[in-house]
Amino acid sequence: MFGGFLGGKVVSTCGMWVQNIAAAVLMYDLTGSNLMVGAVSTAQFVPMLLFSLWAGALTDRIDRRRLLIAGRVMSGVTVVMLATLLLVRGTKGFGGEAVLLVAVFLAGTGWALSMPPMQAMVPALVPARDLEQALALNAVAPSLGRTIGPALGAGLLVLGGPALAFAVAGPAHLAFAVILLAIKPRAAARPSARVRILGGFRYLRADRKAAMLMLGGAAVSFGADPVLTLTPALAAGLGGGDETVGLFATAFGVGAVIAVVALRPLRKVVTLRPLGVYGFWVLAAGLVVVALSPAVGSATAGFVVAGTGFILATVVLTTRIQRRVPDELRGRVMALWGLAFLGTRPAAALLDGLIADAVNVQAAVLTAAVITLISSLLARVSYVER
Numbered sequence: 001m002f003g004g005f006l007g008g009k010v011v012s013t014c015g016m017w018v019q020n021i022a023a024a025v026l027m028y029d030l031t032g033s034n035l036m037v038g039a040v041s042t043a044q045f046v047p048m049l050l051f052s053l054w055a056g057a058l059t060d061r062i063d064r065r066r067l068l069i070a071g072r073v074m075s076g077v078t079v080v081m082l083a084t085l086l087l088v089r090g091t092k093g094f095g096g097e098a099v100l101l102v103a104v105f106l107a108g109t110g111w112a113l114s115m116p117p118m119q120a121m122v123p124a125l126v127p128a129r130d131l132e133q134a135l136a137l138n139a140v141a142p143s144l145g146r147t148i149g150p151a152l153g154a155g156l157l158v159l160g161g162p163a164l165a166f167a168v169a170g171p172a173h174l175a176f177a178v179i180l181l182a183i184k185p186r187a188a189a190r191p192s193a194r195v196r197i198l199g200g201f202r203y204l205r206a207d208r209k210a211a212m213l214m215l216g217g218a219a220v221s222f223g224a225d226p227v228l229t230l231t232p233a234l235a236a237g238l239g240g241g242d243e244t245v246g247l248f249a250t251a252f253g254v255g256a257v258i259a260v261v262a263l264r265p266l267r268k269v270v271t272l273r274p275l276g277v278y279g280f281w282v283l284a285a286g287l288v289v290v291a292l293s294p295a296v297g298s299a300t301a302g303f304v305v306a307g308t309g310f311i312l313a314t315v316v317l318t319t320r321i322q323r324r325v326p327d328e329l330r331g332r333v334m335a336l337w338g339l340a341f342l343g344t345r346p347a348a349a350l351l352d353g354l355i356a357d358a359v360n361v362q363a364a365v366l367t368a369a370v371i372t373l374i375s376s377l378l379a380r381v382s383y384v385e386r
Contacts (some may be wrong), residue, residue: 001183002125004135008179009118009141012072012146014171016111017149018156020044020078021249022165023104025157028232030097031039034311034361035226038353043104044198045345047112047339056116056335057197059327064117064124067186069177071114076108076173078106079166110173116337120330123322139318140260140311147298150253154246193235198330203325210333212378214240215323216276218340220313223283225348226290226365227252227303234359238296244285251300255286255307263315278315280376282309291362314341 020041027033027040058067070247082103085094094100109331119138126134196202204211226234227249235244251258259279266275286306293299346369350351 001185002122002137003184005121005125006137006180007140008013009138009252010144011179012075012173013142013145014149014152015076015079015145015175017102017145017171017249018153018165018172019169020151021150022157022169023164024228025102025230025245026091027097027100027185028163029091029154030100033353034230034233034356035350035353036097038349039101040104041228042227042346042348043101044111044270045349046107047105047109048115049111049346051109051198052115052335053200053310053332054341055113056200056332057336058113059120059331060199061125061331062085063120064271064331065180065183066123068114068117069180071110071112071117072173072177072180073110075110076170076177077106078110078170078180079173080170083166083170086161086166089209091162091221094118095299100261104266112338116335118332119322119334119337123330124187125183125329133143135315135319135322139315140184140256143301144253144257144260148253150246150249154243154250155379157242157246197332199329200336203329203333204336207324210321210324213317214323214336214340216313216317216375216378217321217337219342219372220283220310221341222344222348223280223287223372223375224306224310224370225352226287226368227306228345229349229352230356230361230364233356234290234299234365235296237361238293238299240296247296247300248303251303252307254311255304255309256311259308259311259315263312266312272316272320276313276320277376279316280307280372282306283313284373285309287365287372291365291369346378 023044024037027036030036055067055071082094085099089095122134123131123139152168153165156168204214207306231245231248234248235241238244239302240247271279283306286302286304286309289302289305290299291302293302320338321333322330352364352368355367
């Protein structure tokens with residue numbers, strides 16, 4: 001069961017990254033503004049702020065698999081409709097920036113509905129002894145998609161422009177929904193009392209260490225935002241084009257794959273707590289290399305380093321929070337995890353875009369590196385664990 005779930009998640013994440021790259025490039029081509037590219041990321045992730053708590057409560061109240069299917073269908077249908085508009089009317093007549101932002105918002109809403117059940121289902125798909133490895137693979141799956149998706153998106157942009165990219169991204173979301181129809185997870189524990197939307201907040205208020213880990217997820221996501229928001233401007237500044245945007249995002253994903261390979265050997269000699277701190281440090285170091293790079297090659301290397309740190313920090317934080325949360329609260333707490341991890345992107349995207357337009361793109365990347373380095377303190381929260 002878990003293999004099919006993981007494969008579907010990778011496929012859907014590939015689609016999301018193709019969609020993200022295409023939307024960012026299309027907006028930059030339409031406006032030439034880093035701020036408007038940031039607005040695309042904002043439209044993608046604002047639904048996390050609006051709907052995550054409600055989706056988390058639904059996850060603890062109804063069938064998690066069906067809710068996840070509904071979210072993937074919503075994203076897929078929206079992106080397919082955007083692709084159809086572009087194919088029929090072209091980039092000049094499809095509706096411009098407003099239509100693009102609305103479509104990205106609706107696709108993001110589908111993702112907001114999907115995130116809590118996608119996280120909460122994992123323990124019901126594997127035996128208890130395999131939970132840590134499954135959680136690690138589940139956290140790595142987006143990075144595998146990040147490795148494939150940007151390269152695929154860049155190739156599709158070169159071959160057929162944004163219309164072709166969106167035409168591939170939409171069915172990728174729908175494919176995950178089809179795969180889920182064949183998966184039958186174990187029944188989840190249901191709350192004995194009424195499911196309250198703010199139950200996750202109450203749990204985090206009572207468990208301060210879990211709350212610190214949640215803030216760590218927000219911080220590492222903030223540090224990774226330049227991969228989405230700033231790569232078009234970085235590529236242009238170094239004399240590259242759409243293919244360089246894809247190269248940078250792919251390099252970040254390659255770093256994540258390196259982290260996956262290194263994770264098991266590292267766990268034999270390092271416990272989760274310091275490994276999470278090291279992940280923050282490696283991510284910050286990679287961002288500094290990117291900011292100071294005079295050429296595409298060195299910037300690409302910096303993104304590889306950043307991707308390695310990002311996935312190390314992400315896997316550690318995800319594993320630690322999933323180990324602590326009771327199953328009857330899992331949907332609401334993991335909704336807050338998704339909110340912390342992805343819901344910070346609107347603020348990060350706007351801040352990165354504003355700094356890049358007001359100063360330069362290098363200053364924006366360095367700001368993200370400094371925030372990441374300071375935030376490594378959040379990963380130092382400790383309790384008894386192996």
